[in-house]
Amino acid sequence: MGHDSANIKPESWLVSAGRGSQPGDPLNVPLVPASNFIIGSGREYSRDDGTPTWEALEAVVGGLEGGKALAFASGMAAIAAVFDQLAVGSLVVLPDDCYQGVAGLAAAGEQRGRWSVQRIAVDDTEAWVRACADADLIWLESPSNPLLTVADLELICAAPRKPSAIVGVDNTFATPLNQQPLAFGATVAIQSATKFIGGHSDLLAGVATTNDPALWHALKKSRELTGATPGTLETYLAVRGVRTLAVRLQRAQQTAMLLAERLEAHPQIMRVRYPGLSSHPTHAVAQRVLKGFGTIISFDVLGGAVAADQVCQQVKLIHHATSLGAVESTMERRAAIPGQEHLPPALLRLSVGIENVDDLWNDLSAAIAASSI
Known part of the structure; x- marks a missing residue:
């Protein structure tokens, strides 16, 4: 493509990103149902190297979020990959109102001794800012599910934190059109592509976007090792669906x-x-x-x-x-x-x-x- 997401408006990026640009290329991203590829191009096995269909979805969402994206089997798979980065003994800070899947994941890890969990009211910005100083994962969801409380991401993401700390934002309710957490200073933004990205209740997929190269590679490795890869049909449908977001x-x-x-x-x-x-x-x-x-x-x-x-x-x-x-x-x-x-x-x-x-x-x-x- 001859442009990037900084040069055109999001509405145009949604329609144009992830397509081929050479004569003879298919106008729409093809559905590539291949697990393995002929050796020599750098792409050998889809679990490790991805597919062109996955990459189209990653291009669209990554450009909208302002970073580099990775597609996952579901929103929870993307979230679990972020939690997978935590060392034993880490401190996780969660909103008091958040998706029950995330609360369950955090509770299960705490019960196994992997990390400790602190819950903070979404709108208690001062408490969030204080917690950022000690937390290893600051997990935000805004607007929250289902009480729709809006967190002050501008202040919280800018708060001083440990160099290794991750600020993750579930951006599903807002979508990248209404909110871009990475621009506020978040480390990673999550989309459950099952929702607005796909938009037609016919797929499960997730996308994690970051502008931290080390974290991107770590999330990619987590996707490989856990097998949390998206389906070919699902990513194809998500690309088709996001065009009309x-x-x-x-x-x-x-x-x-x-x-x-x-x-x-x-x-x-x-x-x-x-x-x-x-x-x-x-x-x-x-x-x-x-x-x-x-x-x-x-x-x-x-x-x-x-x-x-x-x-x-x-x-x-x-x-x-x-x-x-x-x-x-x-x-x-x-x-x-x-x-x-x-x-x-x-x-x-x-x-x-x-x-x-x-x-x-x-x-x-x-x-x-x-x-x-």
Whole structure:
């Protein structure tokens, strides 16, 4: 390609990166279902050397995040590779509100004596800055899952830390279009490509991006040794899906803002959590560190868990399903998930898709009304 991500806008990079540029090259990245290659080019075995399909996804996401990327079998595989860099006895600092897979990974390692874990409230910036002085892994997730608290990455990533410390940021909810942690000073940014990158609920993949060459090589070695490699079809689909990320995100964010405002005014809704609302506790931080407020809304229904479950059962256009970031809207009661019982029992997490906003609202408001009968 004759340009890089610094020369064109992200919307253009999404469409153009990772393609061939020579006469006769296929316009779209080919699906390369090969485990091994003819020796002599430097690429011999896919687990060690990757494939052109993986590299296309890495080029797109790496350019968006502002670093060099590695594709993994899932978001958790990418996260586990970061944790794999820690020496025995390390200190891991986690948000109080974070993805249960990460909390489970950290707890399992602590139980085995690999590291100790400290939990800090996402919005307690002073505590994060203090913790950076001693931590070996500062793990941030912003906006957080599912309470949507926005961390002050600008201050936390700039805090003094040990030379060997890793600052990792799960950037899945924000996407690289709304937030670039490496630009704030983070060491590595993680995408669960299963979500917004793929965008169609049809793959599992993850991407880790860093501008630290030593860490990149260490993560690559971890991917090789653990076999946490992405599938060929999955990376092909992720490349195809990411091409439309900008338009999907723009549409869904606009809809999410309107739905959040309508939910906030609804008499049967106790609380709405969306960073774009002025009532959100970290709205001011979100305005400073995010370029957009995202497509996820969490809200609490009057009537507790029973009413919330009824809303999930009554919706017709919105799908009662887990995960997020796809073209279709999905919703679930997060406290019903094992390991998430500490969350508000009536909290529903809604991932807004690209459907018509009025159709979504009619579906949602009818389900809320039915839950109170």
